[in-house]
Amino acid sequence: MTKIHSLSGQQRLLQLARNQFGSGVMPADNATASNTNQQQGHFADKHQQLAARSGAASGQAGLTLAQRAERRLQMQRERQQHNLERVMTLALEYCPEHVSAQDIDPDWFQQFCELILDISNHSMQQLWAKILAGEIATPGKFSLKTLHTLKRMSYKEAMALQQAANLSCRPRQDPTARIYFGYIHRPSLWRVLTGRNRAVLNLSQFGLSYTQILSLVDIGLLHSSEIESGELPAGHQINWQYQQLSVNGSITSKNVVLQYYKYTASGAELLPLLSTQPNQQYLDALKLLLADVINFA
Incomplete structure (x- = not known):
């Protein structure tokens, strides 16, 4: 593949689209929206809609079984x-102006195209589009x-990742994100007797x-x-970045162990694609929970 170093992100994407399926990408204004709201209906109406989408709708009595199968395959294709094409179109919205001079790995791009063929949910398509834009900007990023992993993810699981x-x-x-939820004080006789050797936050109160x-x-993930x-x-400095907020403090006693959930490499790659909002109630509750062992500035 010939390298053209002056290409912008969108130009690089259009070139990939032409090489992959022989045409450019439709402008976003002309693309058919995939998240059209459907009117509520009776069970029979919804059943007919699903049957039509599957290629097994009624009204094909004049066709042979082989013809009906061919029609279904054509609809699937x-x-x-x-x-x-929808993911390619959405990716145009996320492509940066300046990208790496290195070309995207053709094997990576081929697998990417195969994996998105059956992704119809608009929100999931947006995630895939962001991945493509990020890979064009920095090949090898994903x-x-x-x-x-993303191919296996349902919309419900994507919402869990968002939470x-x-x-x-x-x-x-440490650039790897984590979710703090508690602490442990290594056992001492006094702490065993008082029972104040552990504290845990219930994350379900904050949406997870x-x-x-x-x-x-x-x-x-x-x-x-x-x-x-x-x-x-004791005295160990705490410096956390929570969304756009800086959280600083120092450990006030010895033998403190903080507990958290940590993202895998795949989870860490997907996390920056999400638009996050700080949960002030969670942050306040976490600080209150840790106040016995951390003095927050």
């Missing part, structure tokens, strides 16, 4: 082509493992249920076990 993202922060010294956490673990920081000494 058209739907897949529509999905492919691994094939991450693509296959998790809203509660995620990054320590300044334990069921959602398990689903993110199951598809490989969160590590399967809760992570512990290791014992932090």
Whole structure:
């Protein structure tokens, strides 16, 4: 593939589209929206709509079984082509002006195209479009493992990832995001007697249920076990970046262990694609929970 170093992000995407399926990408204004609201109807109406989409609608009595099968396959190919072109069109909206001079890996792009053929949900298409735009800007940014993980993700799981993202922060010294939820004081006789050796935050109060956490673990976006920081000494400085907010403090006693959920490599790659909003109630509750062991500035 010939490299053209002066291409913008959108020009690079249009070139990829022409090479992949022989035509350009429709302008966003002319593209058919895939998230059209459907009117509520009776069960029979919805059943007929689904049957029509599957290619098994009634009214084909004059066709042979082979002809009906061919019609279904043709409808499937058209739907897949529509999905492919829709993601390409959406990617134009996210392409930066300046991109790497390095070309996108053709094998990566081929697998990307195969994986999006059956993605019809508009929100999921947007995620795939952002991935393509990010890969054009910085080839190698998204691994094939991450693509296959996203392929397995349902819209419900994508919403769980969004909720998790809203509660995620990054320590300044570690770029991997995490979700803090509690602490442990390594046992001492006094703490065993008083019972004040552990505190845990219920994340479901802030939109992230334990069921959602398990689903993110199951598809490989969160590590399967809760992570512990290791014992932090008294005076250890805490510097977290929570969305646009800086959270600073210092450990006030020895033998403190912070607990959190940590993203896998695939989860860390997908997280920046989401638009997040800080949850002030979560931040306030976390600070209150940790007030016994951390003095926040």
